[in-house]
Amino acid sequence: MPAFPQLFTSTVSHWQKTNRGPTSLWSHGRDASLPTEVVDYVIIGAGATGASLAYQLSQPGAADGKSIVLLDAKDVASCASGRNGGHVLPRAWAMFPTFMSPLEKGGSSLNAEQVLDIIFFEQDNLDLIERIVKSEGLDVDFWRGHRYEVFNTPQSAADNMRNFELLQRLIARSPKYRHRKVDWMVITDPAEAKRVSRVHDAVACNRIPSGSWHPHRAVTALLRLALKSTAANVQFFSWAPVAGISNANGRVSVDCESRGVITARQVIVATNAYTRHLLPETQDLLVPRLAQAGRVVPPASFSGAQALSNTYTVREGPYLIQTPYAGLVFGPYPNMDPPDQVYNIEDDSITTPSVRAWLQSWCRDNFVDWGQESAGEGLAEHWSGE
Template identity: 30%
Template sequence: MDSNVHTPKPFPQPAAGYTQPFWRTELDDLDSHQSSADLPPETEILIIGGGYAGASAAYHLFNDAPQDKSLGVVLLEGRELCSGATGRNGGHLRPDLYAATKVYQERYGLEAAAEVVRYEISHMKQLEETVRNEGIDCDLTFTRSYDIFLDADHLAAAKAYYDSLVQYDLDFMSDVEYLTEKEAQTIAKVKNAKGGFSFSAGHLWPYKLVAGLIRIAVSRGLQLHTKTMVTGIGQTPSLEGFWPVTTSRGVIHARKIIFATNAYTSALAPEYSRAIVPCKGLCTQIQAAPGAPYEAIPETYVIRHGPGCFIYQISRKDGSIIVGGAEYTYRDSPAQWYSNSEDGSVIPNVETYFDGYMQRTFHGWEDSQATVKQKWTGVMGYSADSLPHIGAIPNKPGQFIAAGFNGHGMPVVFLGGKAVAEMAQKSISFSQTGLPRLFETTAERLTPIYDDTMGYP
């Protein structure tokens, strides 16, 4: 293993030229939009990043003030709209009910850990309401999620923790059902399964959600500038309180800045270089051959080969499967993925892993002739303590962050973007946002005492 691996450094901004995800096959009219030929010289609020976090912040900034063109909000995206992690993920909207909870409970206590779980679960209702009320067509679908274990010892440890949470009488545990070995093989249809759990989850077309939120914000006054890379931020604000921000299209001055830059944060805010590390992952779209037989599996999955070794998957209405993960196949080759913000190529160790995946994993898919139709990489912002960084950036008045969402942003980012928008717009404190206490970005968390980036504990 590379001995430099635990000394992350600041990274270049997202580079041009990248693998093409399935989600970017139907592009929105705003994909390369620039609201004006030149950037405005100044703005009240500047959002950097046009993924899920930036879109949520933009949407919520205008939520209370529809048509208020004087609000002065500019969003800068270095590449096209939603071309970072959000446009390249697995589309899995799956709260983590008991897996990460164990780690958080050991580190911070049960109450703080349970706050995170409830927050994640609340995303399903929040997104359902927003998507319905705003008429955003993003294939949002709710179903059950199977968490299937192939290793008996791993399952036994998970079951013991599940039993302890049930004994605590936590409200959300009533949604979790245990599956025996037989049920995991016949109902969940997973070969060699030793057992598992199921609970409520969802999936969606992430690009269409982001494009929908951005379209609403633009219609209410957001100035959107894609293909505009932020290259630097001045060290001090002007006397009037405006930060000078250098971009590939000139300088813009902003009173408030929201970093929605996820994996790429440390390029602009080097104090985050140990707290948020860019780490590459791979995702695929798999489809059975036309007319070939296969059994429908409308549920979503996480299939665990052992501690820290898992694959996630959703089924789309068109019959295709989006599958990714298998980090364990390349974890010991850090040059392929760790501290790596390049999504222009696949990860060699996992490149062919998903060939024949459905046939070898699921009962009923043996004759499906399923093949990988598309594969792509994306860059996640792995946080050292596995928690996102949300709130006011220490020692930089007027600067805020919502980043470090790991491979688990879909049930976390939407309300994080809302919270950071409220902090920037209404000058409320982190505790007033109602976010889980563990999410607050603090000076202490910038010199982390944990390092989960090389593999989740």
């Protein structure tokens, strides 16, 4: 997300295109006056983090009687939260080397218990999302099942098994997690991995709990629930870009330029890539990266009863979901472009020429019996995000 005023017109994702009805909150509060009284909370950014925080604060017993203002520089889920692949994706154990490597070697210098905290936190998050969707009756195309994490080379399969065995040893030694039941499976037989995944060069694969949903409808649904809350007073103002934050006399001033200034007791920044513009001290900590995704209409051989029944991540490729109605959505496009075309890029109006060719061929080249369509057939759309 760039600084404002934005000098280009963003691409529009499949998710954003398919949530434009009267309940979509597009332009909600765009012309309304910002509150002049001191509010309890200002949340900057109406993406997944900001909207879910507003939802949690609006629950009875969380911030009863408090005033909560949510601001976004554009519309709800207009950036990364509405421009991703739709995967509700707990990580597996592939990140162990990165998490546990020293900082000076590009790792995170975490100990074993901290890595297990991350892995099980993400699994718990999937469970939490499922509970909220079911308890609130949200119509957001939520699916819960398993994903296949596919490995295409003997080396990647061996690395995966080594990390999985390390995970098992760490869980067995952990007082916190050793009694935790897990639904994880590693398929090491290449023929079986190919059969279950339908990926023609699969050498091995993991079978891991996962989910998918319509991310734009999901974020919007959570925000609608927050706005309807009777426990807290929640307001949302779109097209209210924040230019600056300042502290004085125990209060925080949020400058929305032409929209006005809001004074709050607490401010929560949930702005993803825009944070580096809002808080310059984060410039060296946050690096925007151009990510590109796409939607593909599958051929008859992958439609109807033959449609994919799992979600995917494929090594050196994307994560992929089967939507209920619109075919396959997958991304991000792997970094085949030069670094200067990927990093520190905030212009989401562009898609690189290489991503178009990749989208036209990826499913055809990876899945068994994808079909005999020409490279261009089946390509529906692609978009950019950060």
